Amino acid sequence: MARRAGSNGAETAEKLRNAALELFARSGYAAVSMRAIAAETGVQAGAIYNHFPTKQDLLNDLLQVHMETLLSSWEEAEKPDLAPPAALENFVRFHIRYHLTRSREVFISYMELRSLEGENFSAIEALRRKYESFPRAILEKGASDGSFDIIDPQVTTMAIIAMLNGMTTWFRGNGRLSLDEIEALYVRLVARLVGQKKED
Amino acid sequence: MARRAGSNGAETAEKLRNAALELFARSGYAAVSMRAIAAETGVQAGAIYNHFPTKQDLLNDLLQVHMETLLSSWEEAEKPDLAPPAALENFVRFHIRYHLTRSREVFISYMELRSLEGENFSAIEALRRKYESFPRAILEKGASDGSFDIIDPQVTTMAIIAMLNGMTTWFRGNGRLSLDEIEALYVRLVARLVGQKKED
Numbered sequence: 001m002a003r004r005a006g007s008n009g010a011e012t013a014e015k016l017r018n019a020a021l022e023l024f025a026r027s028g029y030a031a032v033s034m035r036a037i038a039a040e041t042g043v044q045a046g047a048i049y050n051h052f053p054t055k056q057d058l059l060n061d062l063l064q065v066h067m068e069t070l071l072s073s074w075e076e077a078e079k080p081d082l083a084p085p086a087a088l089e090n091f092v093r094f095h096i097r098y099h100l101t102r103s104r105e106v107f108i109s110y111m112e113l114r115s116l117e118g119e120n121f122s123a124i125e126a127l128r129r130k131y132e133s134f135p136r137a138i139l140e141k142g143a144s145d146g147s148f149d150i151i152d153p154q155v156t157t158m159a160i161i162a163m164l165n166g167m168t169t170w171f172r173g174n175g176r177l178s179l180d181e182i183e184a185l186y187v188r189l190v191a192r193l194v195g196q197k198k199e200d
Numbered sequence: 201m202a203r204r205a206g207s208n209g210a211e212t213a214e215k216l217r218n219a220a221l222e223l224f225a226r227s228g229y230a231a232v233s234m235r236a237i238a239a240e241t242g243v244q245a246g247a248i249y250n251h252f253p254t255k256q257d258l259l260n261d262l263l264q265v266h267m268e269t270l271l272s273s274w275e276e277a278e279k280p281d282l283a284p285p286a287a288l289e290n291f292v293r294f295h296i297r298y299h300l301t302r303s304r305e306v307f308i309s310y311m312e313l314r315s316l317e318g319e320n321f322s323a324i325e326a327l328r329r330k331y332e333s334f335p336r337a338i339l340e341k342g343a344s345d346g347s348f349d350i351i352d353p354q355v356t357t358m359a360i361i362a363m364l365n366g367m368t369t370w371f372r373g374n375g376r377l378s379l380d381e382i383e384a385l386y387v388r389l390v391a392r393l394v395g396q397k398k399e400d
Contacts, residue, residue, distance in 0.1 A: 026314065028228025111311045114226065151392075155377070155385050158370055159363045166362020177355070185355050192351075192392045 013051045015041045017065070020058050025104040029059055029115040059112060060120040066105045067127035073098055074134060084142030085196055089187050091135050092164065096183055099168040106168060132157055139194055149195030160190055213251045215241045217265070220258050225304040229259055229315040259312060260320040266305045267327035273298055274334060284342030285396055289387050291335050292364065296383055299368040306368060332357055339394055349395030360390055 019040035023032040034055050038045040052058040077094045079087065099106050109124075116124060136157040142148035150156055164186060171182060219240035223232045234255050238245040252258040277294045279287065299306050309324075316324060336357040342348035350356055364386060371382060 027230040028311075030227040031230035107311075111228075111307075151388050152377075152385055155382065156389065158366060159386070159389050162366020162369075163359045163363045166358060166365070169362075170358055177352075182355065185352055186359070188351050189356065189359050189393055192395065193389055195392065 009051070012041075012043060012047070016043060016048060016051055016058065017062060021062060021104050021108065024059070024062070024108050024112060029055070029112045034058075056115075056117055056120070059115060060124075062105070063109055063112070063116065063120075063124050064127070066102070066109055067124060067131070070098060071127065071131060074131070078134070084138055084145060084147040085191070087138045088135070088142065088190060088194065088196075091138060092160075092187050092190050093183055095161070095164045096167060096179075096186060099165065100171065100179070103168065106165065132161065135160060142194060142196075147197060149197070151195070156193055160193060163189065163193075209251070212241075212243060212247070216243060216248060216251055216258065217262060221262060221304050221308065224259070224262075224308050224312060229255070229312045234258075256315075256317055256320070259315060260324075262305070263309055263312070263316065263320075263324050264327070266302070266309055267324060267331070270298060271327065271331060274331070278334070284338055284345060284347045285391065287338045288335070288342065288390060288394065288396075291338060292360075292387050292390050293383055295361070295364045296367060296379075296386060299365065300371065300379070303368065306365065332361065335360060342394060342396075347397060349397070351395070356393055360393060363389065363393075 016037060019037050020032070023037060023040060032055075034048055034052075035045050037055075037058070038048045052061065074091075074094060077090065079090055082090060113121065113124065136153055139148060139150050139153045139156060143150040143153065167182065167186060171179070173179065177185070216237060219237050220232070223237060223240060232255075234248050234252075235245050237255075237258070238248045252261065274291075274294060277290065279290055282290060313321065313324065336353055339348060339350050339353045339356060343350040343353065367382065367386060371379070373379065377385070
């Protein structure tokens with residue numbers, strides 16, 4: 001994905017990625033030119049093509065790095081030995097904290113899926129399915145060991161993710177509730193969705 | 201909002217609105233010109249300005265009509281005499297059915313909020329708050345008559361809406377579950393979120 005070995009090259013690619021993220025989030029992929037991205041970073045218009053041959057490559061790189069970083073961060077955060085209720089709580093807290101600081105990435109991942117071409121789109125969809133498989137596995141484990149009473153594992157997984165993503169779009173740090181309080185509320189809401197035994 | 205009295209005028213405005221909806225959903229507001237919208241409808245490029253003086257007026261009109269139609273449709277669907285559990289079920293079914301057939305409007309309402317200027321943005325936000333007040337009132341009524349055990353009325357309302365909106369983005373009619381089945385599942389999931397007594 002056009003990530004250069006040299007540290008200057010890597011730095012430039014990172015600058016370009018950041019500028020593209022900002023401009024795509026502000027105006028949308030179709031309205032932003034490679035020239036505008038170069039101008040935002042002070043990189044020569046021609047030099048951008050050494051890193052990203054096309055604008056599609058740049059968008060694809062952004063979405064792919066976002067999904068891969070999410071997956072590797074979850075692999076670090078995951079504690080495979082936890083019982084399903086604690087494992088689910090760990091997932092909820094991870095998902096909220098991870099996405100809250102990446103609102104532009106979340107916005108673009110949702111909005112510019114329409115702009116990804118064929119194979120790029122399929123690859124991102126596959127990474128999403130992989131991410132969704134983690135909470136789903138927790139739900140299924142909890143259903144079989146009796147910690148949860150799941151209505152439908154697939155639909156409940158999608159419901160949980162949508163609910164948590166929604167929170168990251170409306171939450172403002174200066175609101176009625178602190179992040180810790182909101183997180184604790186969502187842990188309880190998710191426990192209800194999965195029919196967790198002895199929930200409040 | 202540039203809605204003309206004459207039936208021809210109204211028809212033209214509707215054509216322009218539909219074309220804008222399609223083009224904004226495909227490429228984003230910033231990438232679409234008034235000329236492109238006119239070309240899509242066969243309306244003379246100059247004539248578009250009789251209906252919508254600026255592209256901002258057109259976007260604002262789309263989002264405002266979307267929210268106002270949602271609100272008036274809910275006012276028709278609402279059955280104020282229902283007890284809270286049935287009232288909430290009625291809301292869930294309404295919200296799913298209403299949004300499922302309007303994926304472009306939902307997408308643009310979320311995505312192009314960024315493109316609305318000051319007062320237009322505030323007006324749409326106010327209509328949203330108004331819509332959210334309906335399920336919230338049901339939750340509060342159910343909390344006070346003992347039908348529900350609500351964790352936090354505001355957060356639970358946002359959680360319900362996000363969960364339902366999520367469903368309308370991933371649901372495909374040809375999937376494992378029919379719309380009736382999915383709707384019934386979401387009714388049960390929402391009943392769990394509000395701590396409805398005697399839920400399954």
